[in-house]
Amino acid sequence: MKKGLSMRTRHYLEGYMFTLPWVIGFLAFMAVPLARSLYFSFSKLEIKTAGLQAHYIGFENFRKAFTVDVDFTPKLMGTVSGLIFNVPLILIFAMFTALLLNRNFKGRMIFRGIFFLPVIIASGTVLTKLREDGAANLPIFKQYDLASTLSSIMPVELVRPLLGILESLSLSMWDSGVQILIFLAGLQSISAHLYEAAKVDGATPWEIFWKVTFPMITPMILVNALFSIVNSFTKAGNPIMDYIMDVLFKKNDFGYGAALGWIYFLVSFVIIGIVLYLFRNSLRERG
């Protein structure tokens, strides 16, 4: 049917055919709603009998978020600092676990099965419930009274953040199922020849890790960092997310809620931008 078309035009048309559904979806479920929410964020919205009515009020909503609202800024800072803290933790832990699992040993399949278990339960209500119930605090810390042991050997200023890390450790670990998976897939794709060559040249395992393994999985670190950031920005139980939903659907302050959503989005975008900047070298090498 496309006999008269040149090869190139035909190639283009087929490409558009495959991606067209996504473009339609993008317009309907992403671009238009995003534009509308941007419009809302600069307006005061009221529900009238004729439907929603918007008055343009400029940056009023944004100003309110940082000056009048006493809840928003601390919550935002809490989310961001939690993120800066947890993402590296998740990455290190996930890489460590992936390295352990990448060896060939007895019971490998069973252990792998266990390590991906949190992917099944770690999203949503059940985990929130478990955390509220205190299941995240491992009994080891309680039994050995870690707090007093530590404070006897180091200054109190150091003990508190350290305990905070330990307490959130199991939670970060449960959040890293997908990341372990991605690292493991990356490790498996490294050619065995590289290891052999390094071994022949007399490299120690430590050197092999830093000179072969690590550079080879740098792209995976980027993928995982992005995934972890997006994941922690959108997961259930995130205080900012709950707060925005509260403003939108309980207080019905639509314009303000939209503005908060946009601030949140911009913050996440800046953080992702910083991560991409940090990884710019590995991105450039791959073109």
Next chain:
Amino acid sequence: MQSNNVAATIRQTLASGREKTSPYVPAAKRYGRSTASWVFHYLMLFGLAFVFIYPMLYLISKSLMQSSDLSDASVQWIPKELNFSNFKYAWEALDYLPKFKNSIITSLIPALVQIASCAFIGYGFARYRFPGYTLLLGFLLFTFLVPPQTIILPLYIFYSDLHWMNTYFPFVIPALFGHGLRGALFVMIFLQFFRGLPGQLEEAARIDGAGALRTFWSIMFPLARPAMLVVFLFSLVWHWNDTFEPSLFTTIADKFNLMQSLKVMDGQSQLQLQNGTAAMTGDLTGLVPTFANRVMAGSLMTILPMLILYLFTQRYFVESVERAGIAGE
């Protein structure tokens, strides 16, 4: 030290001939490791596995306990008597079977639809270059990054105007266009997978006269089975566990899914708890009754279908992730 090295060298020599043919054998095996290294390895594994299995054990243990066990300091893990009454209670409180049906519909259908649509779109992104390609790819990444809360209000209004509230459309229709819950991520997984396949297969099909659609559906799509399994499981589990969208688009209790029902049950037990403690303010024993055991039983029951599914598929799942190369770039 010396003998260790010799042993390692021998093992290495013996192993190298056999294992060179298989690219998937990890490097560690090829260079023999000392016993100490293996002890450390297994210790770390068991330690970490404990942390990972801990929430499951916690759920199971607590859900088997009676209220008296919860406040009994001598009971840590093993309940005093085996009792399944919490499950019976949760079964009724959750209204299990109808809610199970709702959960199945709102997660299985979107998951299957996303497999088809995201594979189709991912294939287009993987195999074609056209004017505007880079822009579209940028939009794809962008879509992945936008937090759903930013656009939830306009979407809510949009779906209300379409009279999609309390129907299954908000979960299925966006999925049909490669959107919906993490649709962009699934498109990227398929994109990555198709990029990794050799182009000769399609060339052969095209020379034999198959059109683009035919080539996709009968040659390339069936090859994407590893990616399909990964996308299917992720999509199913994430939809199953999701309460964000259902809580907005489903407001009638009859249409709730299991997770929403669990939230309701949790709220009720908190309420009962408050009433209970209010009634016994005169009691100075300091024992506060909790219904955590019932909620834990309910939690276990809501994730049980996914756990069973995972038990049967995990082997293929993990292998598929490795083969699908979701980390390719």
